[in-house]
Amino acid sequence: MPGFEDLRKLTYTMQVIQEGMRLYPPGFAIGRQPIAEDEILGVKIPTNAIMFISIAAMHRDPRYWERPKDFYPEHFSPEQEKERPRLAYMPFGAGPRMCIGNHFALMEMQLLLALLVRQFDFEAVEGHPIVPEPLITLKPKFGILMKVKERKVELA
Numbered sequence: 001m002p003g004f005e006d007l008r009k010l011t012y013t014m015q016v017i018q019e020g021m022r023l024y025p026p027g028f029a030i031g032r033q034p035i036a037e038d039e040i041l042g043v044k045i046p047t048n049a050i051m052f053i054s055i056a057a058m059h060r061d062p063r064y065w066e067r068p069k070d071f072y073p074e075h076f077s078p079e080q081e082k083e084r085p086r087l088a089y090m091p092f093g094a095g096p097r098m099c100i101g102n103h104f105a106l107m108e109m110q111l112l113l114a115l116l117v118r119q120f121d122f123e124a125v126e127g128h129p130i131v132p133e134p135l136i137t138l139k140p141k142f143g144i145l146m147k148v149k150e151r152k153v154e155l156a
């Protein structure tokens, strides 16, 4: 049974979670309103302009990802992570307003995923459309249908 002390050892589980949030970041964009006039890469930004930063677009930018459209957890191998600018991946935002629940969320996902794949096999139901719907967070428009089969494992 995976527990808190196993988290550091579940490195590939973490890569799978990170890759999932790269392709489908739950917080797919964040908004900012500048308190003063600014300029970014030659573009003038007026005071109070409504700005959106697309996390989803950065997460698929071919400049930063070897296989941008594929599910490829090796994007998060220590070697590949070293090569990438830090903010090319920011599922929890960045800076002073960064998510305060990020460590909690990651811990929860890691433990749950490890527990679930140990006890069950998951298979996507063929033909069911998986359509991302960008609401406040990114959701699957028609849900995700899976066949779930119990595995025979002894949990210590």
Ligand code: HEM
Pocket: 025, 026, 027, 030, 031, 090, 091, 092, 093, 094, 096, 097, 098, 099, 100, 101, 102, 104, 105
């Ligand atoms: C996979 C799970 C989660 C994702 C992807 C996520 C994503 C984000 C993102 C992108 C932001 C930045 C918003 C911005 O910059 O405008 C944010 C902020 C925030 N998140 Fe999360 N979050 C997650 C889980 C959680 C959890 C579990 C908690 C609480 C226990 C939490 C609490 C917050 C709070 C309070 C803020 C606002 C911080 C501030 O404005 O100073 N989040 N989150």
